[in-house]
Amino acid sequence: xxxxxxxxxxxxxxAFLGFELIRRVSPLLHTPLMSLTNAISxxxxxxxxLITGEKEATMLTRTLGFIAVVASVTNVVSGYLITDRMxxxxxxxEPEKKR
Amino acid sequence: xxxxxxxxxxxxxxxxxxLAIKWxxxxxxxxxGVLIGEIGMLLAVVGTLLRxxxxxxxxxxxxxxxxxxxxxPIAYYMPMTAVPQRTAFSHACGAIASALIxxxxxxxxxxxxxxxxxxxxxxxxxxxxxxxxxxxxxKLQEILPQRPITYRGQNFVNLGVFGLAxxxxxxLIVSPERMYLYPIxxxxxxxxxxxxxxxxxxxxxxxxxxxxxxxxxxxxxxMGFVLDNKLLIxxxxxxxxxxxxxxxxxxxxxxxxxxxxxxxxxxxxxTSAKQSGVERTVRSASPEEAAEILDAARSVIIIPGYGMAxxxxxxxxxxxxxxxxxxxxxxxxxxxxxxxxxxxHMNVLLAEADxxxxxxxxxxxxxxEFPRTDVALVIGANxxxxxxxxxxxxxPISGMPILNASEARTVMVIKRSMSPGFAGIDxxxxxxxKTLMLFGxxxxxxxxxxxxxxxxxxxxxx
Numbered sequence: 001x002x003x004x005x006x007x008x009x010x011x012x013x014x015a016f017l018g019f020e021l022i023r024r025v026s027p028l029l030h031t032p033l034m035s036l037t038n039a040i041s042x043x044x045x046x047x048x049x050l051i052t053g054e055k056e057a058t059m060l061t062r063t064l065g066f067i068a069v070v071a072s073v074t075n076v077v078s079g080y081l082i083t084d085r086m087x088x089x090x091x092x093x094e095p096e097k098k099r
Numbered sequence: 100x101x102x103x104x105x106x107x108x109x110x111x112x113x114x115x116x117x118l119a120i121k122w123x124x125x126x127x128x129x130x131x132g133v134l135i136g137e138i139g140m141l142l143a144v145v146g147t148l149l150r151x152x153x154x155x156x157x158x159x160x161x162x163x164x165x166x167x168x169x170x171x172p173i174a175y176y177m178p179m180t181a182v183p184q185r186t187a188f189s190h191a192c193g194a195i196a197s198a199l200i201x202x203x204x205x206x207x208x209x210x211x212x213x214x215x216x217x218x219x220x221x222x223x224x225x226x227x228x229x230x231x232x233x234x235x236x237x238k239l240q241e242i243l244p245q246r247p248i249t250y251r252g253q254n255f256v257n258l259g260v261f262g263l264a265x266x267x268x269x270x271l272i273v274s275p276e277r278m279y280l281y282p283i284x285x286x287x288x289x290x291x292x293x294x295x296x297x298x299x300x301x302x303x304x305x306x307x308x309x310x311x312x313x314x315x316x317x318x319x320x321x322m323g324f325v326l327d328n329k330l331l332i333x334x335x336x337x338x339x340x341x342x343x344x345x346x347x348x349x350x351x352x353x354x355x356x357x358x359x360x361x362x363x364x365x366x367x368x369x370t371s372a373k374q375s376g377v378e379r380t381v382r383s384a385s386p387e388e389a390a391e392i393l394d395a396a397r398s399v400i401i402i403p404g405y406g407m408a409x410x411x412x413x414x415x416x417x418x419x420x421x422x423x424x425x426x427x428x429x430x431x432x433x434x435x436x437x438x439x440x441x442x443x444h445m446n447v448l449l450a451e452a453d454x455x456x457x458x459x460x461x462x463x464x465x466x467x468e469f470p471r472t473d474v475a476l477v478i479g480a481n482x483x484x485x486x487x488x489x490x491x492x493x494x495p496i497s498g499m500p501i502l503n504a505s506e507a508r509t510v511m512v513i514k515r516s517m518s519p520g521f522a523g524i525d526x527x528x529x530x531x532x533k534t535l536m537l538f539g540x541x542x543x544x545x546x547x548x549x550x551x552x553x554x555x556x557x558x559x560x561x
Binding site: 090 | 112116117119120121123124125126129130132133136137139140143144147148150152153154155156158159161162163165166167169170171173174175177179182185186189190192193195196197199200202203204206207213214308309312315316319320322323324326327328329330331332333334335336337338339340341342343344345348434436441442443444446447450451453455456457459461
């Protein structure tokens with residue numbers, strides 16, 4: 001199997017896994033879900049680091065990579081923090097004794 | 100030897116992302132999901148920084164610093180009502196990152212064959228999602244007009260630009276050395292993103308945001324093919340399928356066709372409803388009267404919409420909920436899937452106002468309860484309670500599943516004025532004999548009702 005073939009297999013299986021997992025998420029949490037998956041896909045930072053940090057990087061590729069690292073890190077940081085901030089707000093009915 | 104540890108870190112990171120999404124299925128485990136997602140990200144980033152290819156750290160560290168300096172304030176100081184804008188902005192960040200990485204990869208070492216095809220997919224989706232998301236951001240932030248803007252031949256122009264971009268992309272796949280074509284290709288993709296959002300109105304935003312989410316994810320996944328990195332493929336595919344499913348759910352909730360989603364939202368608002376021209380009368384009521392009716396009710400269902408978010412009325416609404424609940428009145432919230440500007444928008448706002456989430460009900464669960472309900476209180480929602488969706492075959496929203504507010508014994512609608520929404524669809528609900536229109540700003544009006552109810556309590560107690 002060529003490495004491209006393996007890559008396509010991985011994509012296919014991950015997409016179906018994604019479908020099955022997301023279908024089970026309650027509509028209640030659709031907004032935090034979107035910001036979490038967003039933070040996860042900011043894993044693009046891996047690609048950006050490789051381009052920015054490599055030895056032979058030209059001015060052009062390093063600049064592009066640099067902007068890409070900034071954009072992805074923004075997403076990583078704000079994505080995870082805000083998802084958690086949202087989820088913290090979801091509470092069940094308060095116990096009666098509290099009031 | 101140490102090189103063998105990096106693939107292991109990537110595999111662990113992929114597993115944590117999958118677990119993170121799995122744990123999002125319930126509010127009880129969701130925060131654990133965020134934590135494991137963070138751990139996964141940390142593993143992947145550390146694993147990458149330690150790789151032999153990475154020798155130059157200054158730029159990366161500066162970029163980390165700037166990214167955090169932007170991200171942290173957004174996360175902590177952004178008001179919850181701005182969540183749709185933030186989401187659109189983060190789609191833009193994700194998309195531009197992946198488009199620029201693709202571009203850098205192209206100029207670094209021109210790929211051929213399969214990786215070049217993946218690179219074209221990556222950059223096409225990346226560039227168009229970037230401008231489209233920025234446009235969506237502008238509309239949600241109200242920098243740009245929220246109305247859909249349409250002109251004759253719009254679809255022709257849009258498809259033309261897109262077709263041209265795809266044609267150039269295919270040419271580049273066949274002969275990647277034609278480097279002069281690449282900038283033109285990129286610019287066309289950027290322009291197409293702008294054109295794509297021009298005809299989109301606020302009511303379609305939930306679908307569009309979900310769709311852009313999907314595009315951004317697919318772009319990241321395509322990057323994984325270019326860089327031969329399985330972690331990117333998996334994370335991108337998870338994000339892509341998530342956005343895809345959400346847009347399908349949004350579509351179903353608006354009764355729009357599936358092909359409509361796939362091609363963006365071309366001309367979604369084709370017809371504005373015919374105006375009857377006949378002056379029709381509605382009954383209106385004051386906060387005092389509304390408070391009396393609520394006080395006499397045994398069960399109340401509150402239906403929030405985008406108007407609640409605009410007026411920032413969620414906190415007052417929760418006060419109303421508390422006052423009524425204290426009197427033994429059964430209060431529930433009915434949430435339509437497309438209420439607001441993004442999937443789950445209403446739930447987040449009500450959660451912010453401390454409304455317990457087990458008081459929030461989905462459309463299919465709450466609809467059978469309306470005939471047994473004394474008062475349906477509609478606050479800032481319009482199309483999602485419009486009976487025309489069910490009764491009027493000619494209505495633009497015909498066939499859209501709605502909340503059956505009209506089946507409650509009394510309907511109260513808080514609305515600024517009788518002017519129809521930007522879709523221009525009149526709402527039969529407002530003219531029913533059992534409907535009371537409560538004209539005014541949602542927050543001010545709910546405050547008024549709460550005040551009246553509290554006065555009544557004070558008198559009763561003495």
